Amino acid sequence: MMTELAIDRGASTAGEEPPGEVVDGRASARVSGRVPPSPLDAPTIISVKDLSIFYGDNQAVFSASLTVPEKRITAIIGPSGCGKSTLLRTLNRMNDFVEGVRIEGAVEYRGTDLYDPKVDPVEVRRQIGMVFQKPNPFPKSIYRNIAWGPSINGYQGDLDELVKSSLEKAALWDEVKDRLHDSALALSGGQQQRLCIARALAMEPAVILMDEPCSALDPVSTSRIEDLLFELKQRYTIVIVTHNMHQAARVSDLTAFFENGHLIELGETQQIFTRPQNQRTEEYVTGRFG
Ligand SMILES: Nc1ncnc2c1ncn2[C@@H]1O[C@H](COP(=O)(O)OP(=O)(O)OP(=O)(O)O)[C@@H](O)[C@H]1O
Ligand SMILES: [Mg+2]
DSSP states (O other): OOHHHHHHHHHHSSSOSOTTOOSSHHHHHHHHOOOOOOTTSSOEEEEEEEEEEEETTEEEEEEEEEEEETTSEEEEEOSTTSSHHHHHHHTTTGGGGSTTEEEEEEEEETTEETTSTTSOHHHHHHHEEEEOSSOOOOSSBHHHHHHHHHHHTTOOSOHHHHHHHHHHHTTOHHHHGGGTTSBGGGSOHHHHHHHHHHHHHHTOOSEEEEESTTTTSOHHHHHHHHHHHHHHTTTOEEEEEOSOHHHHHHHOSEEEEEETTEEEEEEEHHHHHHSOSSHHHHHHHTTSOO
8 A cells, every 4th residue: 555645645635626726728719708717727736857767678658747737637649660569558557457568757646756666556546546548447347347447446325326426427327227238248339438437536546547448449338438538537637649630629727748768848738729839739730640
């Protein structure tokens, strides 16, 4: 068990909004005509410091430094093979499962170095969950997909309630409430992906990492997930890898553009898509390569 993480998490579960913060900037701007606050105007939850990532002798990420603001959506974009998934996996120690990976530099979560030997990677992955490209429900019932993780983690609360609230947060409850004990594999692809999001939420994470969560989905399911992301960022920090420029522009507050393992540009999404500082960013976001 990792005390710093546990303490930090406990301290952060109450009174999380900084004073005066508008939780849902776009919605409130629509309602009140106010200018939404800068997405950068939020506490940092993850700091990536001078991070280099190697597979054996091959370097995949070169000295990347970036900060992830709390309760915002950060998009990571860039051409295939530029290191997006590699970087994402270092944010919750998922790369521990990948053969031959070595990192230099640091990844800090609420000020704690995630690679400190005292840190328990299981606890890291509970607080920083992940949703993958291809929906991967367990071959079990819808109910068991959600309840399994918390129950093996010794969840003491009401499991029925947890299943319901997780499915509600993932905007799936109404579609599945009458068939909770049917196989999750009978759901559509888009429903399966929302189930995987519900499964991640049931672990009560603070951060959710998503690696191209919509790339296997049709446009209607994609749009449902995008709406859901907008809801989720009121409570969670989201880091999303996407190949879909429209999606990055629509859903994220902050965008990081990578090329060949280098962080080329990081900025507010609107700036990256309308006034990129770097010519390569401009060429990429306007679809001239990648
Ligand atoms: N398990 C691995 N072993 C060795 N090399 C790897 C491994 N995974 C990724 N790489 C290499 O690291 C580099 C970055 O790969 P990564 O999967 O992070 O790219 P990506 O930006 O996510 O690409 P895509 O958009 O295609 O998913 C590539 O050169 C890739 O070949
Ligand atoms: Mg990838």
